Amino acid sequence: MDAIESLIPDDSGATPSLEPIAMVALDAGRMLMEAGASANGIDEIVAKFARGLGAERVDLRIGYASLAITIGIGPNGITRMREVGHLGVNQRLDQELWHLAERVSRKEFSTEQTRAELARLATKTPRHSAWVMAVAVGLACAAFGRLLKVDWPGTGPVFIAACLGQLVRREMLTRHVNVFICATMVSFLSSLLGGLGARWMGSTTVTTAMIASILLLVPGVPSVNAQSDILEGHPTLGSARAVTVVVILIFVAAGLWLGQVLLANWH
Amino acid sequence: MTLAFLLHQTVCGAIAAAGFGVLFNIGFRSLPWCAVSGALALAVRTYCLDGLGWNLEAASFGAALIVGAAVQVLRARTDISQNALDVVGCIPMVPGSFAAKAILGMFALTSTNTLDASETLITAVQFTLRVTFTVGAIGTGLAIPTLLLRVRVTR
Numbered sequence A: 001m002d003a004i005e006s007l008i009p010d011d012s013g014a015t016p017s018l019e020p021i022a023m024v025a026l027d028a029g030r031m032l033m034e035a036g037a038s039a040n041g042i043d044e045i046v047a048k049f050a051r052g053l054g055a056e057r058v059d060l061r062i063g064y065a066s067l068a069i070t071i072g073i074g075p076n077g078i079t080r081m082r083e084v085g086h087l088g089v090n091q092r093l094d095q096e097l098w099h100l101a102e103r104v105s106r107k108e109f110s111t112e113q114t115r116a117e118l119a120r121l122a123t124k125t126p127r128h129s130a131w132v133m134a135v136a137v138g139l140a141c142a143a144f145g146r147l148l149k150v151d152w153p154g155t156g157p158v159f160i161a162a163c164l165g166q167l168v169r170r171e172m173l174t175r176h177v178n179v180f181i182c183a184t185m186v187s188f189l190s191s192l193l194g195g196l197g198a199r200w201m202g203s204t205t206v207t208t209a210m211i212a213s214i215l216l217l218v219p220g221v222p223s224v225n226a227q228s229d230i231l232e233g234h235p236t237l238g239s240a241r242a243v244t245v246v247v248i249l250i251f252v253a254a255g256l257w258l259g260q261v262l263l264a265n266w267h
Numbered sequence B: 001m002t003l004a005f006l007l008h009q010t011v012c013g014a015i016a017a018a019g020f021g022v023l024f025n026i027g028f029r030s031l032p033w034c035a036v037s038g039a040l041a042l043a044v045r046t047y048c049l050d051g052l053g054w055n056l057e058a059a060s061f062g063a064a065l066i067v068g069a070a071v072q073v074l075r076a077r078t079d080i081s082q083n084a085l086d087v088v089g090c091i092p093m094v095p096g097s098f099a100a101k102a103i104l105g106m107f108a109l110t111s112t113n114t115l116d117a118s119e120t121l122i123t124a125v126q127f128t129l130r131v132t133f134t135v136g137a138i139g140t141g142l143a144i145p146t147l148l149l150r151v152r153v154t155r
Helices: A018-036 A038-051 A091-105 A110-126 A132-145 A152-174 A180-202 A206-213 A221-230 A235-264 B004-022 B028-050 B054-076 B084-093 B095-109 B116-148
Strands: A057-062 A068-072 A076-083
Touching: A018 A038, A018 A057, A018 A068, A018 B004, A038 A057, A038 A068, A038 A091, A038 A221, A038 B054, A057 A076, A057 A235, A076 A206, A076 B095, A091 A110, A132 A152, A132 A206, A132 B084, A132 B116, A152 A180, A152 B084, A180 A221, A206 A235, A206 B095, A221 A235, A221 B084, A221 B095, A221 B116, A235 B095, B004 B028, B004 B084, B028 B054, B028 B084, B054 B084, B084 B116
Parallel strands: none
Antiparallel strands: A057 A068, A068 A076
């Protein structure tokens, strides 16, 4: 057999079809990325899925908005790409995906079963209710406020402003409002409410209370992921994440600035 | 540094980390681990800042390093996947207020009636540098134990 002949794909049906394996592995990687994982985690999980479903060679390229995979079995190989959606944080989905990856890597699932399981996880993974999340975020921002030396009269308003900000943010994201616009609007609302409340309660740390009220918007996970991606050999993705973090911070600061201007002129 | 202050910072770190754990959709069963992670981060940072006299960047690096190492050791017990626990623990140390002050300082510079432009510029640059170095210190502190202790996947 000459060199050209050895490159012709084997369609005898003896090996598993590459297309479904590639797409299922990409789907798992996409879901993990949208759940807030760093590049190394995505790389690892895609390899687990692809190898568990029968691939012998796996190469992945991770971009900010897309994933591309090349998998191979014997002399056959294909390359496929998948778009990635909004990058949020969902640790329960992340955890479920890792559990599934372990089972797939032990070859407990076929490709179709894995696809069905991924679809189930995407729709059935539970989320905390909007009210639980709002109260938790309010408490977190109030604790942040105390760490930033907000006095006790200013802490209550920070809690309420952050609760309301989180409720509004969730509602806006459900309606697919642009994340940057959403950041500015929530920042404006929360900082204004926090500042007004702190002033009304007689706090001496009104400006810090306004800042504490918007700390729910600080993109902590993306900023840590950006750096770990660069350190772990994914500078392109890391740089893209870092730019997004900076732009979000600018939009958040714009909302805070508007809130401060309005509060300064509020009599 | 008094014990009451250390306790206050530790409890606030725990509440902030657990609150953000809920925002990140971590299950209720795992939330106490988030609180422990945040409490450890703030306790170490406060001790380094006020007990040892380190600056914020060095203290944040030390705290992130210890949280990262502790999470690597405890990972098998917690059942929280990958880097969620150490990131959640370090979220209360992310200097969001410095970032806001830095950008507001930049906004103030563009105003036509800035009273003391050079002082405003220096303050804004100082905040920007502190944010950059502190976030860098946290990321590096978290990455070192992960890179040293993780078993790499065979490709």
